[in-house]
Amino acid sequence: MISEDDDSYMINLKSKDGVVFEIQSSAAKISVLVVTTIDLDDEDEYDEDRKPTVEIPKVESTCLSKVVDFCNHYMKEPLRPIKTPLEGNSLEEVVTQEWYRNFVSVEQSLLFQLVQAANFMEIQPLLDLACLQVSTILMGKSAEEIRVILNIPRMTAEEEAKARREHRWVFED
Amino acid sequence: MDNSVTFNDDEIDDDDDDELVIDSVPTRELPDADDDDEDDNVEQDNGVGLEGAIGGEHMWHQRQQQYNQSAATQQTRNGSAVADAASTTTVPAPYQCHPNDDTQQKRHNQEEEQSRATDVGILERNGRWLMSIPRDDVLALQQTPEYFAFLESFEQLGKAHRRTVVLNRRSFMECEEEDYYLDVSSSSTTSQQHQEKADHSNPLLVATANVTSNTIPLPPTATTPLSKNHPATVFRDQSIGKLVRQRKKYSFLQHLAVDDVILRVFEFLDCTSLARTSATCHRFRELSVRSATQRTSSMCGTRLLCSAMKLLRAREQIEGVGPRRNGPFVPVPMLGLSRRVEVTNSGDAEYNGIYFCTGSNGNGFLFTKPRVPERRIGERDTIGGGTGSGSGGGVGTYHHRMGVGGVEGGVLGGNRVGMPPQIVGIEGNMIAAGVGAGGGSDVGDDVAMEGEEAPRGRLLRCVIAKRFSNENILWYMSKEVEDSTTHEITQVFSFWAKLMVIGDATPDICRYPSQTSILSRNSDPAWQPLASTRSINPPTVELLDG
Numbered sequence: 001m002i003s004e005d006d007d008s009y010m011i012n013l014k015s016k017d018g019v020v021f022e023i024q025s026s027a028a029k030i031s032v033l034v035v036t037t038i039d040l041d042d043e044d045e046y047d048e049d050r051k052p053t054v055e056i057p058k059v060e061s062t063c064l065s066k067v068v069d070f071c072n073h074y075m076k077e078p079l080r081p082i083k084t085p086l087e088g089n090s091l092e093e094v095v096t097q098e099w100y101r102n103f104v105s106v107e108q109s110l111l112f113q114l115v116q117a118a119n120f121m122e123i124q125p126l127l128d129l130a131c132l133q134v135s136t137i138l139m140g141k142s143a144e145e146i147r148v149i150l151n152i153p154r155m156t157a158e159e160e161a162k163a164r165r166e167h168r169w170v171f172e173d
Numbered sequence: 174m175d176n177s178v179t180f181n182d183d184e185i186d187d188d189d190d191d192e193l194v195i196d197s198v199p200t201r202e203l204p205d206a207d208d209d210d211e212d213d214n215v216e217q218d219n220g221v222g223l224e225g226a227i228g229g230e231h232m233w234h235q236r237q238q239q240y241n242q243s244a245a246t247q248q249t250r251n252g253s254a255v256a257d258a259a260s261t262t263t264v265p266a267p268y269q270c271h272p273n274d275d276t277q278q279k280r281h282n283q284e285e286e287q288s289r290a291t292d293v294g295i296l297e298r299n300g301r302w303l304m305s306i307p308r309d310d311v312l313a314l315q316q317t318p319e320y321f322a323f324l325e326s327f328e329q330l331g332k333a334h335r336r337t338v339v340l341n342r343r344s345f346m347e348c349e350e351e352d353y354y355l356d357v358s359s360s361s362t363t364s365q366q367h368q369e370k371a372d373h374s375n376p377l378l379v380a381t382a383n384v385t386s387n388t389i390p391l392p393p394t395a396t397t398p399l400s401k402n403h404p405a406t407v408f409r410d411q412s413i414g415k416l417v418r419q420r421k422k423y424s425f426l427q428h429l430a431v432d433d434v435i436l437r438v439f440e441f442l443d444c445t446s447l448a449r450t451s452a453t454c455h456r457f458r459e460l461s462v463r464s465a466t467q468r469t470s471s472m473c474g475t476r477l478l479c480s481a482m483k484l485l486r487a488r489e490q491i492e493g494v495g496p497r498r499n500g501p502f503v504p505v506p507m508l509g510l511s512r513r514v515e516v517t518n519s520g521d522a523e524y525n526g527i528y529f530c531t532g533s534n535g536n537g538f539l540f541t542k543p544r545v546p547e548r549r550i551g552e553r554d555t556i557g558g559g560t561g562s563g564s565g566g567g568v569g570t571y572h573h574r575m576g577v578g579g580v581e582g583g584v585l586g587g588n589r590v591g592m593p594p595q596i597v598g599i600e601g602n603m604i605a606a607g608v609g610a611g612g613g614s615d616v617g618d619d620v621a622m623e624g625e626e627a628p629r630g631r632l633l634r635c636v637i638a639k640r641f642s643n644e645n646i647l648w649y650m651s652k653e654v655e656d657s658t659t660h661e662i663t664q665v666f667s668f669w670a671k672l673m674v675i676g677d678a679t680p681d682i683c684r685y686p687s688q689t690s691i692l693s694r695n696s697d698p699a700w701q702p703l704a705s706t707r708s709i710n711p712p713t714v715e716l717l718d719g
Contacts, residue, residue, distance in 0.1 A: 086443075115434060116434075119430070119434050127434070127437060131438045132441050134438045135440075135441035135442050138442060138446055139442060141449065143449045143452040143453050146450055147454075152457070155453070155454055156294075163451050167448040167451065170444070170449065
C-alpha cells in the first residue's frame with residue numbers, strides 16, 4: 001500500500017489541451033507510463049523549481065483531472081481487486097467501495113475517455129474499473145440495444161445471420 | 174411519393190440515420206468469384222439469398238451501375254453532398270419504388286444489404302487469396318510488373334485508410350454539433366428534419382454532445398473549384414458527406430479502443446451477454462469468440478478439447494485402434510450427465526438451487542453448485558489491486574475432515590491426509606470416505622483430472638455424491654467449508670438418502686441423486702437429515718430437463 005509518507009515531491013501532468021495538473025509522485029506511480037517516462041525513484045535529481053512534467057497527449061483535461069483524482073484517492077484507499085467471475089450483475093454488487101462506484105458513474109463519453117486514458121497511461125486498476133462499468137452497461141442487453149449504446153453500425157445481413165446461428169441457443173432464450 | 178426505406182428485421186432501431194452511414198460508392202469491379210465458396214456454402218446452408226455471390230451477380234452489377242449513375246446525376250442536380258439509401262429524394266429507375274409495392278421495396282432493401290456485404294467481402298476475399306499464394310509462386314510473381322504496381326497501389330490504399338481513420342478520430346473527439354455541412358451539402362428542410370430527428374432519437378448522441386468550439390478544417394480539395402458535375406467532385410462530396418454524418422455516429426469501442434481493452438470489457442461479461450455482443454458487429458464477433466476461448470482455455474486443456482489430434486488418439490483408444498501397450502496414450506475425455514438436479518425446500522437455504530454434474534468420485538458421479546458467490550477458496554482480503562483478479566494467500570487444500578454426526582462442526586479422526594476418516598451417521602454407522610487418498614478425489618474436483626490442490630479463487634460448493642455407510646452406499650448432501658486460518662477445506666454433511674432402485678426408475682435415472690418423488694412412491698422416506706442437522710428441514714430433490 002502506498003502511503004503519503006513515501007512521497008517527497010510533486011510532478012506535473014500535461015493534458016492534450018495544455019492544462020497542467022500537479023500530482024504527488026507516490027500517487028503517480030500507479031501509472032506505468034509516468035513511471036517509465038520519468039525516474040520517480042531518483043529523488044537526488046529532483047529540482048523543486050523545475051518539476052518534471054509528463055505530457056499526456058491523448059488525454060483531454062476533463063478526463064485527466066478525473067485520472068488525477070483517481071490516483072490521489074487510490075493512494076489513500078486502494079481499489080479492491082475485481083474478481084472473475086463477477087459476484088453480481090451490477091456495479092453495486094461487484095464494487096463495494098462507494099467512492100469508486102461514484103467515480104465511474106459518469107456519462108458514457110467521459111467513461112470511454114477514461115478507458116482510453118487508463119489504457120494509454122497504463123493504470124490497471126482504473127482500466128479494470130472503467131471496463132467493468134462498461135460491461136455492466138452492456139449486461140442483459142439485446143444485440144440491438146448494444147448497438148445503440150455503443151453506436152455501432154449494423155453487420156451485414158449474412159454475417160448477422162451467421163452470428164445468430166452460431167449462438168442460436170442464446171437467442172432462442 | 175414516400176420512398177423512405179424500411180426493413181424486415183424485427184429488431185430494427187428507430188434511428189433511420191444508421192443507414193446514412195452506409196454510403197453508396199461508385200461501382201467497382203468485382204474480382205473473379207473463384208473463392209466465393211464460403212459464401213456459397215453459407216447460402217446453401219441457410220438459404221440466405223446472397224445474390225451477389227453467385228448467378229445474378231453480373232446482372233446485379235449492371236443494375237447497380239445504372240443506379241449509381243442516375244443517383245450521381247440526381248445528387249448533383251439537387252446539390253446534395255450525401256448520396257444515401259435512406260434519402261427521401263426520388264429514387265431513379267430501375268429502382269422506382271411504388272409506395273404500395275412492399276415486395277419491390279423489400280427486394281431493394283435486400284440488394285442494398287447485399288451490396289454492402291459484397292463490398293466488405295471483397296477485401297476479405299482478396300486478403301485470403303493473397304495469404305493463400307504459395308511462397309514459390311511469390312518468387313515468380315516478383316518478376317512481373319504487376320507485382321510492383323500492386324505494391325504501390327497497396328501502399329496508396331494504406332495511406333487512404335490512415336487518412337480516413339485519422340479524420341474520423343478527430344471528428345469523434347471534437348465538435349459534434351457544429352454545423353459542418355459544406356456549401357455543396359443539401360440544406361433542404363427534409364434532410365434537416367431527418368438529421369434533427371436522428372439526433373434526438375439517439376440518447377447517446379444527445380448525451381455525449383461535445384460542445385467545444387473546435388471545428389474540423391476542411392480538406393484542401395474541398396475548396397478546389399471543380400465543377401459540380403465532375404465525377405471527382407461528386408465522389409469527394411459523397412465521401413465527405415458520409416464522413417460528416419459518420420462523425421456524429423461514431424462508436425468509440427469499435428474504432429478507437431484496442432483489442433486488449435475490448436477484451437478486458439468482455440472478460441466481465443457473462444456468456445449470454447457476450448453472445449449477444451457477438452451479433453453486433455464483425456469486430457465484436459471475433460473478439461467475443463476470442464474472449465470465450467481465453468476464459469475456457471484451462472477447461473479445454475484438461476478435457477483435450479483444444480487438441481483435435483489428442484481427441485483423435487482418444488477415439489482410437491476407445492475403438493481399439495493403434496498401439497495398445499506402448500504409447501502415446503491420452504486420457505479419454507468424458508462428459509458429465511446432462512440433466513440438472515433441482516433442490517428445494519431445504520431448511521438450509523444454501524443447499525437450494527440447481528446442481529450440475531461436474532465430476533465423479535470413486536462411487537459415481539457428483540453434482541455441485543456454488544455455495545454463495547463470495548465464498549472462494551484460498552483468498553485473503555488482500556489489498557493491492559492492479560491484477561484484476563483475486564490474489565489470495567494460501568491455497569486451499571482438501572482434507573478429509575468431516576463433520577461428526579451429533580456434534581456440529583466437530584471432527585473425528587483428525588486431519589490426516591491419506592487416512593480414511595470416519596464419521597458417525599444417524600444410526601451409529603461409520604461412514605468412510607469413498608476413496609482414502611489425499612487430494613480432491615473425494616470431492617471430485619471438476620477441474621483437475623487427478624487429485625490436486627484446489628485452485629485459488631474457486632467457489633466453495635454444495636455437493637451431492639455417493640458415499641459408503643458401512644456396507645451401504647447412500648447419497649449424501651454436503652457443503653465445503655474453509656477454515657479461515659488454516660485454509661483447509663472440509664466437508665460438512667447435512668442430508669442423506671437411499672439409492673433409487675432399478676424398477677422404480679430406469680438405469681439412466683438411477684445415476685442421478687435420488688428423487689423425492691420416486692422414493693416417496695413406496696412410502697419410503699426421501700431425503701433425511703443427519704443427527705447434526707436433525708432440526709433442519711430436509712430438501713426435495715428432483716430432476717429437470719426430462
